[in-house]
Amino acid sequence: MKDVYLFSGFLGSGKTTLLKTMISQMKDKGLKPAVFMNELGQMNMDSDAVEEGIPLKEILDGCICCSGSEKSEAQIQTLLAEEDFDVLLIETTGAAHPVEALDAIFSPLFAEQLNFKGIVTVADSKRWMDRNSLSPQIRSLFLEQIRHADLLLANKMDLLTEGQQATVVYEIQSLNPKAQIIQTIHAKIPFSALEKLSPLQNEEVVKAPVSKLNLNAKVLKFEAPVRRELFEEWLRALPDTVFRIKGYVPLEGDKYPHAFQFAYGMAQWLPEYMKMQNQIVIIGEGLEGVELP
Ligand SMILES: Nc1nc2c(ncn2[C@@H]2O[C@H](COP(=O)(O)OP(=O)(O)OP(=O)(O)O)[C@@H](O)[C@H]2O)c(=O)[nH]1
Numbered sequence: 001m002k003d004v005y006l007f008s009g010f011l012g013s014g015k016t017t018l019l020k021t022m023i024s025q026m027k028d029k030g031l032k033p034a035v036f037m038n039e040l041g042q043m044n045m046d047s048d049a050v051e052e053g054i055p056l057k058e059i060l061d062g063c064i065c066c067s068g069s070e071k072s073e074a075q076i077q078t079l080l081a082e083e084d085f086d087v088l089l090i091e092t093t094g095a096a097h098p099v100e101a102l103d104a105i106f107s108p109l110f111a112e113q114l115n116f117k118g119i120v121t122v123a124d125s126k127r128w129m130d131r132n133s134l135s136p137q138i139r140s141l142f143l144e145q146i147r148h149a150d151l152l153l154a155n156k157m158d159l160l161t162e163g164q165q166a167t168v169v170y171e172i173q174s175l176n177p178k179a180q181i182i183q184t185i186h187a188k189i190p191f192s193a194l195e196k197l198s199p200l201q202n203e204e205v206v207k208a209p210v211s212k213l214n215l216n217a218k219v220l221k222f223e224a225p226v227r228r229e230l231f232e233e234w235l236r237a238l239p240d241t242v243f244r245i246k247g248y249v250p251l252e253g254d255k256y257p258h259a260f261q262f263a264y265g266m267a268q269w270l271p272e273y274m275k276m277q278n279q280i281v282i283i284g285e286g287l288e289g290v291e292l293p
Pocket of ligand 1: 094
């Protein structure tokens, strides 16, 4: 039997960061991980986070959950048939309800092969503090991801004062008293915290209705390099219903586009990459009017 962990959490909360830490610790212990991830938007820069040699399957522009579960079953089946691994790490899109994503794992096809260990939710502590500014549907998803976790990471603690940290941990724990909660920076936890998980068997999963989400993903292509200040000005002016931006931005004066991330109002510039498409994916609500500068 292969252990399976499901990583959940809102857009930009730190799931891929957790994935990278877990992969490296597992390798140190001599375990072979495989990864299954999905993304909203037609490009997946997160797959770059998974080192070469690690079996990886992904579903782009879809959801492991609900309608996507047949496709997910097929991908997991291929992994099981073709790859040699001990542990399967599943990273769901930040727009997914974690319990819906369990459908594929609990398929009778895998009953003898997969040992589901639990849902690990990475909660963005800063966003938690501002949760009341989210639209009701998005807030409900954000809370559901926390409510259904078997292990909770109160992440991005570096962005909070000590007083805020204590409040956030108390409030998150009150929403889900059964899960262990760990305060983290860059989702750093020991792999043993995952290994300890053993969700109650046959526990009935009660899911609150998450009404239809209006989350969209939009790909914006750059025709020409932009001035960094102009791009950052554009970022500051975006509506706060833009939750996430990922992609490659060509900057004036630089030869190759820079990998770029934006989550919860914070931008992160990464090194230049050769041969990357000059485009970004932006994820949020009401993106109709959003165009590049
Ligand atoms: N300051 C701070 N930034 C963090 C922390 N953890 C992650 N980040 C940054 O937050 C951004 C999003 O992190 P990811 O790990 O890509 O988040 P994700 O949940 O995989 O994002 P999606 O796949 O888009 O849902 C990146 O720029 C990270 O470097 C943290 O503890 N503190």
